[in-house]
Amino acid sequence: MNPSQTPTGSVSDKTRQRILQAAGKIFAQGGYRAMTLREVTKEAGVNLASVNYHFGSKSNLMRELIHERFEPINQQRLKGLDQLVQKHAPAAVPLEAIFDALFRPLFAGIGANSVSDTTLVQIIGRMLTEPADFMIHLHKEFFAELSKRFMGEIQRTCPELSQEQIQFRFFLSISTMIGTIAGEVRLEIISGSQLNSAILDRILEELTNYVVAGFQQK
The missing domain is CATH 1.10.10.60 (Homeodomain-like)
Incomplete structure (x- = not known):
């Protein structure tokens, strides 16, 4: 239905x-x-x-689960990127702004109700390690075009990088983001304080700075 x-x-x-x-x-x-x-x-x-x-069916249920959890986040990402393109046109969008548009909606989704609600974080982890073949198709359905759109803007911002370099570095950037999300509980232990919206904002800022610095290395 x-x-x-x-x-x-x-x-x-x-x-x-x-x-x-x-x-x-x-x-x-x-x-x-x-x-x-x-x-x-x-x-x-x-x-x-x-x-x-x-x-x-079970597969349709899984698809709807991923759609419900991630489609709103992806739409926010694309909307944010479109706004940045319009704002900076005809110049390229700064790399920091591109990654902020990519990362921020996910962090907002995690902290929307309660930072102690780890279901979304766990789902992200499971999606990456799930061996079921059809999960590959779900990744393509929900994230392939999104990735292509962001890499296209990164190419405009970093014309000195080859397409292969951008693909590798984008993959590493996404992996860093996911690892950061999955390991946020460890940060709570290291910092000795409970996770809250202020800490999530700080994580987002540091993650963006870290990824951008790595992405720009020659």
């Missing part, structure tokens, strides 16, 4: 959200194999017919 056809706030919509939340929790904890429909229905407190009605 198309999510846009489900009335917001209706019983059906609430059931759909419970299923997605349950799937996200199970996937985050144990990966795709552990996310059986039986476990999802148990966690959500619904029957199998409800899952089939809303999603049709």
Whole structure:
């Protein structure tokens, strides 16, 4: 069923959200194999017919989970980049601003409700290590065009770099971002203070500075 056809706030919509939340929790904890429909229905407190009605299959459920969690973030990223291009036109966008547009929406998503809610962080980690073949297709569906768009702007900003260099450095930049997100609890231990929005802002600032410095190395 198309999510846009489900009335917001209706019983059906609430059931759909419970299923997605349950799937996200199970996937985050144990990966795709552990996310059986039986476990999802148990966690959500619904029957199998409800899952089939809303999603049709386990793979569709997984796709909708990733769509719900990451599509809003990706749209914010693209919107931010478009605004930067318009602001700086006809000049190229500064590298710091490009990476801020790429990183900031994800950090905002993590800290939107509570920095102690680690489900999104765990889902990111699971997505990267999940061996299921179809996850590769999900990566392409949700992140390939986004990456292409950002690398295109980076190429305008760093014309001295080859396409291959940009691809490698972009990959390393994304890996650094993900590692930072996944390791934020370690920072809490190192710093001796609880994570909050101010600390997340500081992490974002330092991450951006670090990545930009590495990206510009000859």
